């Protein structure tokens with residue numbers, strides 16, 4: 001036959017467990033211990049409030065340019081929850097909720113956006129890379145770590161995040177290709193929040209889904225409702241199990257929405273319609289998960305009050321830690337190399353001497369535009 005339709009084996013599904021108004025599809029509900037469900041809810045709420053506080057701090061001139069994660073908490077948290085602590089996680093820059101779950105203190109998140117290197121200091125025993133703004137770089141880092149896991153044969157897996165915009169970068173495709181060829185224990189989580197600064201999703205790719213790009217690399221692709229934490233957990237558990245048992249990589253497209261601005265440096269009213277935001281607001285992951293917990297009898301006004309008080313206290317402490325932090329210039333240098341070269345050592349001493357001469361705290365810095 002000179003011309004025939006090829007049958008290419010692939011698996012491409014779309015998954016959601018909670019409806020937009022928080023109603024459950026019982027057949028798909030993942031088994032999550034009740035204590036974990038409460039802790040997940042508290043973390044999601046803490047992430048939302050941390051996000052709001054950072055936005056206020058930026059508006060008051062107390063923090064640098066800030067990139068909000070409002071609306072994307074379920075995608076980030078569902079991934080972090082499903083990993084074992086010994087697995088690896090490579091965040092992009094809207095992983096507030098996932099990082100809180102993995103054990104990053106709130107004030108570290110503030111320090112990152114305040115422009116301090118201390119915000120990149122990985123807490124002891126946490127297998128994450130720091131928050132990372134260069135778009136799509138996370139794909140290569142994550143794939144490389146997964147390769148390391150495979151070579152060591154330690155049963156660990158790696159999940160990395162990127163955005164819909166990142167899928168137009170070469171790094172994304174190189175990482176997918178390599179992960180497929182070497183059958184790596186890698187999970188690429190694409191947070192499709194429908195915008196890459198001012199470029200809408202439809203102008204980013206002609207593919208009807210991002211998940212289908214996995215097929216070209218010989219991977220499984222799965223589209224999941226990224227505003228439904230239960231669906232993210234189901235998808236991640238399957239992908240992790242497959243990766244851990246030698247079944248190779250998965251690409252998960254978490255469909256979500258950036259409810260806030262790209263960063264505090266832009267005004268989304270200039271490029272997107274308010275009606276679009278209003279369409280997505282009812283699908284906000286936080287009230288959906290809240291409703292699920294209420295229906296299960298795990299959350300009432302009394303429990304909510306305790307959670308609210310705990311988060312308020314944690315946030316106040318975080319702001320205090322952030323604002324009391326004294327700038328450590330060695331931070332610029334000490335995370336680059338295991339051992340500093342003599343010229344970098346000299347530069348570090350010179351900077352320290354300069355700051356000592358000025359004898360006043362260095363000004364807070366704006367992070368370069370992201």
Ligand SMILES: Cc1ncc(C[n+]2csc(CCOP(=O)(O)OP(=O)(O)O)c2C)c(N)n1
Pocket residue numbers: 094133134135136162163164165166167193195196197258262370
């Ligand atoms: C390599 C690189 N190019 C450009 C930028 C500037 N930039 C910051 S965020 C962004 C858009 C990213 O969109 P997406 O991947 O969808 O992530 P989102 O911001 O929506 O989370 C761009 C182009 C950058 N940080 N890194």
Ligand SMILES: [Mg+2]
Pocket residue numbers: 163164165191192193194195196197
């Ligand atoms: Mg995006």
